Amino acid sequence: MDNDAATAANDHVSFLKYKGKYKGIRSWILSTDHKRIGILYLMALLCFFALGVTFGFLIRLELLTPGKTIVEPQVYNEFFTLHGVIMIFLFVIPGLPAVFGNFFLPIMLGAKDVAFPRLNLLSWWLYVTGGVLIIASILMPGGPADTGWTFYIPYSVRTTTNVIITGSAAFLLGFSSILTGLNFITTIHRLRAPGMGWFKMPLFAWSLYATAWIQVLATPIIGITLLLIIVERVFGVGLFDPALGGDPILFQHLFWIYSHPAVYIMIVPAMGVISEIIPVFARRTIFGYKFIAFSSIGIALFGSLVWAHHMFAVGMSDTGQFIFSFLTFMVAIPSAIKVFNWTATLYKGSISLDPPMLFALAFIFLFSIGGFTGLIQGALSVDIHLTDTSFIVGHFHYVMFGGTGMGIFAALHYWLPKMFGRMYNLKRAKVAFWIIFVGFNTLYFPMFVMGWLGMPRRYYDYLPEYTIYHQISTVGSWILITGMIIMFTNLIQGLRKGKVVTERNIWGGETLEWTIETPPTHDNFDKIPMISTPPYEYKQNETEELPEEIIH
């Protein structure tokens, strides 16, 4: 009996203090608890993010003046390759699904864990191994890959740098991403709480579902492509090498069959986060729930059809170009549906500008700029002018950093207090937000301008007339980094010494994670909830508003 009571007490303690099979560090790195794995991902992710930011900072510093500023051209090539590989494979792709998806998806569905907890742990280990391999490629003789994150053939076969190591790292990271994806699909199909039909699922779960399908179906293509680079380098089979009769453009096709949908792996979960945050801080039921849910699926579908718009300048057939350009415009539709529905949700809401909301609004603003500049490049004739200029760099960063990056920051501010039971300093978070916002635009907006004027991307040197834009941009990178340092210091201090929060519903959310304890207990729920209403039912507020509406 004593034993039972002790177990019961242990079950009710917060997952941070739960005593499992292991002690100390092993109780974390061998834990199969989805919440602990989420935090493991968060820790690893932030380390790699710091590394990626450092390389980004160094790229900008090098470009401060024409010619050599701090490093030689070869090192510069390695910098932008590492920046790309780390940021894409180690930060944005796993960012939201692996951290917040792992932590909150089962809770939002009313489940105790994901469908395959041990596979979940394996995916974290693969992730860490991949990350360590990338760092190893920096330290080993030969130096890190200098091909850019795209590994284009034939250069990736010719270069003497450690392409094989970087390639296998990316392969492992892809595998890790696949395991997360198949875990989430199965979880969503099998572990929803009783009564939770598909259309009673929170929108974050919908976005993860769409993402997971892309992860499962598209990632293997990059897997085989990377394997083939390795085979090509080791055995010289000649499948892509033009000297042996291979078609290097076919490599680009295969690469982008994955890497374009991968862009949606990065952005769709962020859209899910925004769909969670907006109704909470506008105190309104989300507008167009089904449209937002289906547009996630729509993005996943259309996103798989547009890959060759990365290749308009490589010599595809005219028919191919035309079709891909047309489909590219189509993919804007589901994205626009989301933006319209978010703004419609904000309309007449009682908006409170807490830090998560600020980041969410920044997401809408920056992502819209990113989206529109994407359309500009989707047009065939204009794209010929803009291909491989810094315009595309600006576009990509507006979408990926302004979109997914802000989404991750918003999620951090929204959910971190729930995860750890401590609150950060709200005022400082807002200050950090504004510095980040200003720094971001100072850093990336000049890229549109100089790209339009013809500044090629990835170049080490440039003509003197571009100097002013590069200098503004570099100063912007300093502002942005300052803002991020303030933000992360604030968050970390908040976790360590911030005000203890035990309140269950910190922001007034209506999804399931706000009905359980802060921080969650090991089993999440004392008893599995029965779901009868859709998420985001802000009944109270709406009945209050009702008389007014009748008057109108």
Added chain:
Amino acid sequence: MDKHHSNIEHAHSYTIYIWVWISLLALTGVTVAVAGINFGAFTIAAALIIASVKSYLVLTIFMHLRLEMKAFRVFVAVALLFVIISFTLLFADYSFLSLR
């Protein structure tokens, strides 16, 4: 609680497997025999159609797809659709190519 007892229905008899196996071997024979005849462009189509029929048998009977819930069949359809669409779009480039 009763979830995993649904396995009971999850069974085929020995005989149906033997029949599928015989058909698979027969189809292999047919595809080898047909390959010798020159139908022109139809040769490759014939080979692929026979291979698809064989795969269909393996999927539905050996892999129990017929006994699974509907979601599984939808899954397979989604995966195949992804392959087919990617293939079609890839050839939207290659079949109109004159440069390379």
Added chain:
Amino acid sequence: MSTQEQAVVHVHRDDIGSRMGMWLFLFTELLLFGGLFFLYSVYRFMHQADFHVAAKELNVLVGTFNTAILLTSSLTMALSITALQRNNKKLSVFFQLCTILLAVAFLVNKYFEWMTKIHHGIYPGSDEYLAMESGRRLFFALYYVMTGLHALHVIIGMVLISVMTRFTVRNVITHDNYVKLEAAGLYWHLVDIIWIFLFPLFYLIT
């Protein structure tokens, strides 16, 4: 009341979920080979005549024989599950061992097939390989990569089934808990399906 029940049955078991996960994993395998099939179709489209000539150098008889072996191994795999469902453990283990044996036979065959080619100087990096017309070289590049990756999957499948046999003998897999064996079976059938396509595409295009 239901909460109490859940507390007792703490180890959650969902066979349908497990099979669902396995199917999703199979899709990733399918797409992994899918990328190679894309390569194959584009290169064959670009070098039709060369592919026809090169395919004549493969031995149809060996290919057909291997197809039969793999199809039969798929049969024994399926039978082993039925045997276990009918609580006939010995028969199930027997069928599993048959599957493993047939897999070995397939690999031995494959080994000799590759070796013959290598003895004729057809392998990546050889002088003859570098001197070929590009279409013929691409055919053999694809032949080695695709059958090689397939053989790797056969080896993985063999290891997987061996583990399952061990589990069956030790009663980890039993007649009312055999989802692991089913998953291994699914994997094995997928390896079979991929071969069903590889066979006509490489051996029967003369």
